[in-house]
Amino acid sequence: MSILITNIKQLIQVRDVNTTILKGSEMKELPILENAYIYMEHDTIIEYGLMEDHYSIDAETVIDATGKIVLPSWCDSHTHIVYAGDRTSEFVDRINGLSYADIANKGGGILNSAKKLQETSEEELYQQSVKRLNDLIAMGTGAVEIKTGYGLTVEAELKMLRVIKRMKQESLAIIIPTLLAAHAIPEEYHSNKQEYIKYITDELIPKAAELNITNYVDVFCEEGYFDINDTEAILEAGNKYNLRPKIHVNQFNIVGGIALGVKHNALSVDHLEEINDDDIEALKGSETISVALPGCSYFLSIPYTQGRKIIDAGLPLAIATDYNPGSSPSGNMNFVVSAACVKMRLTPEEAINAATVNGAYAMGISNMYGSITRGKKANLIITKPMNHYSEIPYAFAHNPVEQVIINGQVLVKHSEQ
């Protein structure tokens, strides 16, 4: 199978030298070719260049992209798309004045989702989750991290892992599973949290590792959930099975999760709606990337991560959807790119870098995904006609995606509007 796309108005994120992370001021640069072509064979990018240098290539499929932009598909490095049902009633509770914490304290929130998931069959959970996956692929996402964490029991967590494995086997999108081993404390352990930590470290993590589906472990390190000591015990247990941390930190409170993540060589520290200078210092010189989740800030009306401050400190930044039923029920990376510009003061170039190369880095796959580079995977978005890539974040809440190519296969063609 070979595909040639011709007459591309702007081919975005073209990097002849494979780039796996962009830090600080490097994020300002977004290399583009104007009036370009790209040629792919099977699942691989083979060649690209200017139309004026275009030589005759015999491809099975030729797509004329006159007036359109082509870019790498989005790399969404933080989602919870395997869940059962929804939490629309809590959404209305929040509109009526309850906070996220109020809802959690009365047994809602993550515990509500866990109850629903435990009661849902594996087949039904798969069907609900794969629909969300297909929706986000249609919006331009080609690589996605999916966390467990709504099980809260070994049985239900393993069910989630099996669902993620099936999605990974059956979808063309690349899926990176993460064991969110510690997401909330079940009611029956409220008076004995240590026993639950032991259950996680001694039973859940070993049994999950046995399935050999994931390379990452996550903890919700936050007041009222898992403190620094709990988090460290869980990361150490994960480390015994070579599970690298990708952790939820600094969503509502600063409790030292960033320094802890760096100490344990976390691939990413995610959320960071709250951040101080010590956190920034801790990140410097590390291999840990910060992941901002502007959809969560929007939906919960909490502060946006200070992406500007993180980038200006010379650090790398990724952005992701956090797609989940409680704090961000949207998997639209186009919106996330726009919110990063409007609310976090990233330039369009920085936001697109954060959602492609750096998103791929935050999943450990940036050697093969996230840029237009010879030899990398053929995962692309072809936009609707537009004059400049800045229209992607500018026309917020519009769908800029016309067609998606994943692993060398053309998946979606939206009718032109």
Ligand SMILES: N=CN[C@@H](CCC(=O)O)C(=O)O
């Ligand atoms: N903060 C922890 N976990 C999710 C929300 C979970 C939920 O509310 O269901 C998040 O990343 O925002």
Ligand SMILES: [Zn+2]
């Ligand atoms: Zn999350």
